[in-house]
Amino acid sequence: MEIDLTLIHWIYLAFILAIIGFMLFRRDTTITCIVGILSLAAASTFSVSDSVSSLFNSFIFAITELLPTILVISIIVAMSKILTISGINEVMISPFSKVIKNPTTAYWTIGILMMVISFFFWPSPAVALIGAVLLPVAIRAGLPALGVAISMNLFGHGIALSGDFIIQAAPKLTADAAGLPVGDVIQASIPLVITMGVVTTISAYILLMRDIKLKKPFPTVAAPSPIQDSSDEQLSSTGRKILALLIPIIFLIDVILMFTLNLQGGDATALIGGTALLILIVTTCLTHKKRGFEETTNYLIQGFQFGFRVFGPVIPIAAFFYLGDAGFNTIIGDYLPKSSEGIINDLGVALAHVVPLTPEVGTITLTGVGVLTGLDGSGFSGISLAGSIAQLFSTAIGVSAATLTALGQVAGIWVGGGTLIPWALIPAAAICGVDPFELARKNLIPVSIGLVVTTIVAMFLI
Template structure:
C-alpha cells in the first residue's frame, strides 16, 4: 500500500494498547492519554516547548470537535430538569408507563424505536428525542439507566448507523473506495448488519438480565444530589396537560421538518437542540413568571455543569485519539510522511500488506482494519480505507468484493461510530446520566462476540 511507518506510529500503537488495557481494568486513562500526547509530540517535533503547547492544543481541538454534542446534551438536560421540577414530565410519561411494563419490554421497545428513527436522521438527534421521553418510563419499568443507554446505543449507533440504508453516507464512502456500485455494498451488508445486530443486542440483553437477577448495582452520575429534584407546584394541572401535548407536537414537527428539508446528522441535532431551548424558555416563563429571567439562566447553568462534568474525563482521551486521524496536523503539525493518510489508516494499511492472501485471512484482516481505524471514534474516517483494502483482497484472491467491503464498514462503524469508544457514545451516556466509560465496558464483550460471529458469516458468504 506504500505506507511508511515511523516511530510515531509505533508509539501511538503502544499507547492505544495501554489505554485499552487500563479501561478494561477500570482505571482512569486521563494521565496515560496526556503522557501519550506529549510523547508523540516530543518524537514528532523534538521540541519541549512545542510539545507542551501541543497538550493544550489537543484539548482545544477535542473540545471544538465535541462542542455540538456538549451543547445539545446540556440543553436537553436543562429542559429535562425543568420538566421534572414543574411536574410536566409525570404527565408526559403516564401514557407510556401504562404500556411499557417490565425491563425486557422497555429494552427492546426503546431499542427498536431508536433504530427506526436513526435510520432516517442518524443516532445523535434520535438519542435526544427518545431519551427525553422514554428514559423515565424505562426507569419505572425496572430497566436501569445503563440498560436504556445500551439499548439506544447498540440499536442506533450500531445497527442503524452501520447499515445506513436510508441516508447511505457510509455505503457510499466504502463503495467508492472499493470501486463498486453503492447498491451492491448495501445488498451485501444486509445479512451482516442483521447478524451483527442480532448477536450483539441479544448478548448484551442476556448479560443485562443476568445482572438484574443477581441484584447487581448499576451506578449513575448522581451529581450533587441531582437525582433528588424537588417538585414544586408552579403550574396548574391544565397547564401541565397542555405542555405535555405541546412538547411532543414540537418534536414531532422537528421530525416532519427533517423529512421535508432532508436534515441529517449535525443539522438534525441542531434542530432538536434549538427546539429544546425554545421549550425550556417558554415553560420557564409560564412557570416562574417574574422570576423566569433568573430561573431560565439557572436551568441552563445546571445543564452546562452536567454536560462538562460528563465530558470532562472524555476530553483527554478524545484528544489523544484525534491524533490518529485529521487532528494530528492541527494539534502537532506537518510531521508525518507525505504519503500518510493518518496514523490509524497507515497502521491499517500496513496490517493488510503483511498478511497472506486467503478468503479467511482477508475477512479477518478487513474486520481488524475496520476495528483499528474505528479507534479514533469516528466510524466514517476509516471506512474508505476498509473499502480499498477489501477491493485489494478481492482482486488478489478472486472473491466477493462487496461482502468484504460491507464487513469492513460494519466493523469500523460498530467500533468507531459509538458503541465502545467512550467519547463517541457520550450522547446516550449523557442523556441517561451514566458514566460513558462504564457504558463502553458493558458494550465491549457483546460487540466483540458480534464481530467474531459476523466475520465467520462473512467468510461463509465469500
C-alpha cells in the same frame, strides 16, 4: 500502496494498547493519554516547548470537535430538569407506562424505536428525542439507566448507523473507495448488519438481565440537584396537560422538517437542540412566573455543569485519539511522511500488507481494519480505507469485494460510530446520566461476540 511506519506510528500503537489495557482493568486513562500526546509531540518536534504546547492544543482541538455534542446534551438535560420539576414529564410518560411494564419490554421497545428513528435521522438526534421521554418510564419499569443507554446505543449507533440504508452516507463512502455501486454494498451488508445486530443486542440483553437478577449495582453520574419551587410557582393541572401534548407535537414537527428538508447529522441535532432551548425558556417562564428569567439561566447552568462533568474524563482520551487522524497536523504539525493518510489509516494499510492472502484471513483482516480505523471515535473517517483494502483483497484472492467492503464498514462503525469508543457514545451516556466509560465496558463483550460471529458469517458469504 506501501506505508513506511515511523517511530510516531509505533508510539501511537503502543499507547493504544496501553489505553485499552487500562480500560479493561478499570483504571483511569487520563494520565496515560496525556503522556501519549506528549510522547508523540516530543518524537515529532524534538522541542520541549512545542511538545508542552501540543498538550494544551490537543485539548482545545478535542473540545472544539466535541462542543456541538456537549452543547445539545447540556440543553436537553436543562430542559429535562424543568419538565420534571413542573410535572410535565409525569403527564408525558403516562401513556408509555401501559406498554413498558418490565425491563424486557423497556429494553426492546426503546431499542427498536431508537433504531427506526435513527435509520431516518441518524442516532444523535434520536437519542435526544427518545431519551428525554422514555428514560423515566424505563427506570420505573425496572430497567436501570445504564440498560437504557445500552439499548439506545446498540440499536441506534450500532444497527441503524452501520447499515445506514436510508441516508446511505456510510455505504456511499465505502462503495466509492472500493469502486462498486452503492446498491451492491447495501445488499451485501444486509445479512451482516442483521447478524451483528441480532447477536449483539441479544447478548447484551442476556448479560443485562443477569446483572439485574443478581442485583449488581448500576452506577450513574449524579445529576444536579433540582431547584426547589415555592408553592405558588407550580403549573396548573391544565397547563401541564396542554404542554405535555404540545411538546411531543413540536418534536414531531422537527422530525417532519428533518425529513422534508433532508436535515441530517449536525443539522438535525441543531434543530433538536434549538427546539429544546425554546421549550426550556417557555416552560420555565410559565412555571416560575416572575422568576422565569433568572431560573432559565439557573437551569442552563445546571445543564452545562452536568455536560462538562460527563465530558471531563473524555476530553483527554479524545485529544489523544484525534491525533490518529486529521488532528495530528493541526495539533502537532506536518511531521508525518508525505504519503501518510493519518496514523490510524497508515496502521490499517500496514496490517493489510503483512497478512497472508486467503479468503478467511481476508475477512478477519477487514474486521481488524474496521476496528482499528474506528478507534478515532468517528466511525466514518476510516471506512473509505476499508473499502480500498476490500477491493485490494478481492482482486488478489478472487472473492466478493462487496461483502468484504460491507464487513469493514460494519466493524468500523460499530466500534467507532458509538458503541465502544467512550467519547463517541457520549450522547446516549449523557442523556441517561451514566459514565460513558462504564457504558463502553458493558458494550465490549456483546459487541466483541457480534464481531466474531459476523466475521465467521462473512467467510461463508464471500
